[in-house]
Amino acid sequence: MKILVLYALSALISFEAASQNTEKGWISLFDGKSLAGWQVGDNASTFSVENGSIAVHGETAHLFYEGPVASHDFKDFEFKAMVMTTPGSNSGIYIHTAYQKSGWPNIGYEIQVNNSHTDWRRTGSVYAIKDNKDSVAGDNVWFEQYIMVKGKTITIKINGKTINEYTEPANQDQKARHLGSGTFALQGHDPKSKVYFKDIMVKPL
Secondary structure: OHHHHHHHHHHHHHHHHHHHHHHHOOEEOOOOOOOOOEEEOOOHHHEEEEOOEEEEOOOOEEEEEOOOHHHHOEOOEEEEEEEEEOOOOOEEEEEEEOOOOOOOOOOOEEEEEOOOOOOOOOOOOEOOOEOOOOOOOOOOOOEEEEEEEEOOEEEEEEOOEEEEEEEOOOOOOOOOOOOOOEEEEEEEOOOOOOEEEEEEEEEEO
16 A cells, blocks of 8 residues: 555656646757757767767767757747856857758857857857857856747847847848748867757747
8 A cells, every 4th residue: 555655646746747847848859868859961970979968079060950849940939958068169059040961050040159269259159140258157067058039039048147139130131140940950160179968958939
């Protein structure tokens, strides 16, 4: 009888936790075990799974989310991931982008991940659009990188603190980078950079 009661309590707690997660609306994009739902073209070995995280280390490459959530086509959303850089590393998170076999993604904006690389554009920059020069996170420690797109505004938070906000001009040239809709991509910048991502979540708005 005691075992049945404990089992029932455990099931209730699990159900309540799942319900709370559903209410929050956050959906995981990475299972912590494999790159299922993600696709990379050239230099695929740049991406691997290490200790429940995506390790990014190798030749220039980009890992695109191509999974079933929202048919990998997001417009307004909240996105968050735990990120850890190693000294001298550079990476990025692309938003509103599309799968590309090689080269730097032509579509979407890059949200910079860089705490100590020689590139002066630091973590949280909307790369080459509205840049952040200040170091807002350190190397060798996990930090939360949050991105929200709502309408034509991109909001970026690091560990809960807003450090950048960019609103696209109403007359933005559609041939330039612009907000529309698309998927996410993680950047492998160069062989000297090593960066980790885990707990990759999205909340469509």
